Amino acid sequence: MSEAMKSVSIARKIERPNTRQFIERIFEDFMEFHGDRLFADDGAVVGGIAFLEKMPVTVVGIQKGHTLEENLECNFGSPNPEGYRKALRLMKQAEKFHRPVITFINTAGAFCGIGAEERGQGEAIARNLLEMSRLKTPIISIFIGEGGSGGALALAVSDSVWMLEHGMYSILSPEGFASILWRDSSRVAEAAELMKMTAKDLLKNEVIDRMFFEPKEGLEHNLDKTAVELKKALLETLPDLMKKETPVLLEKRYKRFRKFGEFTES
Amino acid sequence: MNLFGKKNYFSLEGGEQRTKKNDKRRQKAEPSIPDGMWIKCNTCKAIIYKKEVTEYKLCPNCDAHFRMSPAERIAITCDEGTWEELDANMRPKNPMDYPGYEDIIEKAQKKAGILEGAVTGRCKICGQDTVLALMDSHFVMGSMGSVVGEKVTRAVEYATKNRLPVVIFTTSGGARMQEGIISLMQMAKVAEALGKHDDAGLLYVTVLTDPTTGGVTASFAMLGDIILSEPKALIGFAGQRVIQGTIHQELPEGFQRAEFQLEHGFVDRIVHREKLREELGKILLLHNRQESEVTL
Numbered sequence: 332m333s334e335a336m337k338s339v340s341i342a343r344k345i346e347r348p349n350t351r352q353f354i355e356r357i358f359e360d361f362m363e364f365h366g367d368r369l370f371a372d373d374g375a376v377v378g379g380i381a382f383l384e385k386m387p388v389t390v391v392g393i394q395k396g397h398t399l400e401e402n403l404e405c406n407f408g409s410p411n412p413e414g415y416r417k418a419l420r421l422m423k424q425a426e427k428f429h430r431p432v433i434t435f436i437n438t439a440g441a442f443c444g445i446g447a448e449e450r451g452q453g454e455a456i457a458r459n460l461l462e463m464s465r466l467k468t469p470i471i472s473i474f475i476g477e478g479g480s481g482g483a484l485a486l487a488v489s490d491s492v493w494m495l496e497h498g499m500y501s502i503l504s505p506e507g508f509a510s511i512l513w514r515d516s517s518r519v520a521e522a523a524e525l526m527k528m529t530a531k532d533l534l535k536n537e538v539i540d541r542m543f544f545e546p547k548e549g550l551e552h553n554l555d556k557t558a559v560e561l562k563k564a565l566l567e568t569l570p571d572l573m574k575k576e577t578p579v580l581l582e583k584r585y586k587r588f589r590k591f592g593e594f595t596e597s
Numbered sequence: 598m599n600l601f602g603k604k605n606y607f608s609l610e611g612g613e614q615r616t617k618k619n620d621k622r623r624q625k626a627e628p629s630i631p632d633g634m635w636i637k638c639n640t641c642k643a644i645i646y647k648k649e650v651t652e653y654k655l656c657p658n659c660d661a662h663f664r665m666s667p668a669e670r671i672a673i674t675c676d677e678g679t680w681e682e683l684d685a686n687m688r689p690k691n692p693m694d695y696p697g698y699e700d701i702i703e704k705a706q707k708k709a710g711i712l713e714g715a716v717t718g719r720c721k722i723c724g725q726d727t728v729l730a731l732m733d734s735h736f737v738m739g740s741m742g743s744v745v746g747e748k749v750t751r752a753v754e755y756a757t758k759n760r761l762p763v764v765i766f767t768t769s770g771g772a773r774m775q776e777g778i779i780s781l782m783q784m785a786k787v788a789e790a791l792g793k794h795d796d797a798g799l800l801y802v803t804v805l806t807d808p809t810t811g812g813v814t815a816s817f818a819m820l821g822d823i824i825l826s827e828p829k830a831l832i833g834f835a836g837q838r839v840i841q842g843t844i845h846q847e848l849p850e851g852f853q854r855a856e857f858q859l860e861h862g863f864v865d866r867i868v869h870r871e872k873l874r875e876e877l878g879k880i881l882l883l884h885n886r887q888e889s890e891v892t893l
Contacts, residue, residue, distance in 0.1 A: 441815075443835035443843045448853060451863050453814035453834035457788060461820055464789035465796065480772075480781060481815040481834075488785045502772050502781045512774055526777050527693060536692075538778050585789055589750070591782035592743035593690040 335523040338530070339505060341497040342476045343439075346551045349408075350377055350392030350435040353475060356558035357565070358383055358390060366417060370450060373414030374405045375442070378421040380430070383565055389425035391418045391486065392435030395476065408477075409442035412455035415485050419459050422466055431469040431569050434486040439504065441482030456485040463488035464588070465581060469572035473561065474498040474530075474539070490572055490584050492538070493564070494530045495557065496545040500538065501528035537590070638663075653870050662827045662870050664807060666709065667716040667731035670766055674874050675720035675729065682718040683728075684751055689713060689744045693777040701737060701775065709736045713744040714769075717752035719761065723878025725885060727764050728756040734768040734808065741813055742773030746783025749817065753790040753801075762800035762881055763791075767818040771811020771836075784816035791820050800884040802877065805832050805855065805864065819863065823880060825873070826855040826864045 332340075341347070354361050358381035365372040378391035395408035402408075410418075418434070425432045441452055463470060463486075470489040478487075478500030494500065503511075505523035510516040527533070530542040543560055546553035572580065636645050641659035650656075652673055654663040671680050691698045706712055714736035719728050730752045732739050749765065756763045772780040794801060803821030808831035815834055818824075826832060833853035841848060851857050858864040868876050 441834070443840045445840065445844065445846070445848065445852070448833050448835065448840070449861050451819070451861065454819040454863055456815035456834070457784075457817070457819040460785050460788035460816055461792045461795070464785065465792045481784060481812055484781055484785060485815075488789070500778060502774055502777055508774060525693060525695065528778065533778065536779070538782065585793075588782060588785040588789055591779055591786055592747045593692040593776075593779065594687050594744045594747055595690060596684070596686050596688075 333520055333524050334531075335505075335526075335529050336520045338497040338499055339523050339528075341550075342499050344551070345397055347395070347437075347476050348551055348554045349397070350394045350437060350475065352554060353435055353473075353558060353561070354381070354390055354392065356555060357562045358388065361390065364421060367413045367420055369413065369416055371411075371413045373411050373417055375408055375410040375438075376414035376417050378418060383433075383562070383569070386569065387428070387430050388569075389421055389430050389432045390435070391421050391432065393438045393483075393486065395437050406442060408438045409440060410438065410482060411442050411444075411447050412450040412452050415441070415452075415455040415459050418486055419455075419462055422463065422470070426466050426468045429468050429573075431471070431573060432466070432489075433565065434470065434472045434489065436472060436474045436478050436483050436486055437476035438479050438482050439477050440479030441485070456481045459485040460488050464584065467577045467581070469569060469575075469580060470584075471565065471568065471572075474500055479504065488584075488588065490580065490587070491540045491568060493541045493543065493561075494533065494539045495543050495550065496530055497550070498530055499528045500533055501526050655870060660828075662807065662829065664734050664768065666735070667711065667733050667766075670731050671716075671718075671720070671729075673870075674722060674766075674877070676722065676724065679721040680718055680729075681720065682716065683755060684717060684748050685712075687713060687744050687748055689742055689776070691775075692743065692779045693775065695775040695777075698775050705736045709733050711736065713748070714739055714741070714773075715745040715748045717748045719755070722764070722874060722881060725762075725878055725881035727762045727881055728752050728759075730763070730765045732766065732768045732813070734770070734806075737773060737775075738770035739768045739808075739813075740770050740773035740780070741783050742776040742780045743783065745773070746780070746786050749787050750783075750790045753787065753794050756799065757790075757794045757797050760797070760799060762802065762884060763794060764802045764804065764877060764881075765817060765821075766804045766806055767809045767813055768806045769809055769811065769813035769818075771813060781812065784812050787817045788820065791817060795822075800881070802880060804868075804873065804877075805830055805858075807831050810834065810836060824863065824865050825868050825876065826858065826866075827870055827873075828855055828867050830855045832858045832864070 361381040363379040377394045394405040396402035472487040472489040472492045474494040505519045509518040509522040533539045638656040640661035643658040717730040802823045805826040
């Protein structure tokens, strides 16, 4: 099996540690908040406030379950518009109180359904991209599993984007890519390879800033080890980001995303 | 997929694709229809005499709004002689080394007669200065890759620098899949440029045209201060087949059309194409402080 397919299957494993497990291990006194104040509370997005050692932080993440029951509660990790709007509400709250924001991303993509369209899935994602790009407080995003397209990006317009070794991030699933572009869903492995969706590839083209190796025995068998590393990295990175003047922070974030694109002008 | 490959009308002419076999058959068939004189509307299925279709490209029978190229759009939107194109020579590279991408682009360039899926520039609309960006649904399904993202971002940055409003006509099948994750990043890039334009207190108007979907909906299409749409335009995030495949239900009549979006609060106004220029002019004037405050 190719490296890319190996990561795809690891990222999607039902035992893959989820956002709540990371929150429990990295932060203290996590207090969960609910609802977008507009329509509903989306179980696919978990968010609230907590301490990172002594630093108050806002934490938001996309939640997947380990069992069918858990997955029904969190819609298999595919947020509806109210999930993205809850995330934005909590991020704006963080801005007001100048707390850094840490987001955890693990989704096959934003939910595709009638209700999601009626309530403006496109608008919800678009709004998050715009508001995150100018949020006057530091944001760090961590891809812990799947990173499916706009539904992942909607929580990842950040100052620094991190990813676990077997995380992934792509414009669409390799299955979708193969069936749409080649009309042949059996060419998934080829698609996964071509799409450069693994942490190593993404690090090379600067879509992510940092990669964390996973324990050899598997992330689910030694989650504490990775959680400690992430906590250490956050404690090293956040104080510097917090010290930055807001215009400097925002200009750097602007440039981080402004640079993407390959073209000629002859 | 067919949604974006097809025009919403088709010509009854043989055109260049006519094969020799068809040629022979045509010669036998009497009387013959002269090439290119008739088209069929995909909405009402009426056969239309081509000369009856005006520069607005409406079905004379059912008023369906046919899809338009940026050039056709500029002709009915901008004041004559005011259009100045920006970044006209930008062409894509192949960031993912997608096999055959160069051919896909070359074919699209020939078909659409433009170098990439978006055209940007500045112009006057009813005497009002504005930056204008237009997409072409016939260029690789109106998808957004590096060039579309860069051109729209530069147009917005140009507007911010020169304190001008931005008007964007959207039509898109979503992100350019052949450019992979780089095309996803374009969504963030355009959105952040719009954030700066917004911070500067400047006006952004989007005109959603058929079809506007995927990554373009989930970035700049839905971020207008004012969002206009043409009648019956398909506007949504997810494609209808994807939704059906997810929920295994029939989709309601009129789902994701402009009227549906208006009903659900995502579109300010549905405007008939013949009225668009005038409405845009009025909106621009209402936001032009120098001219509108004279009477205060």
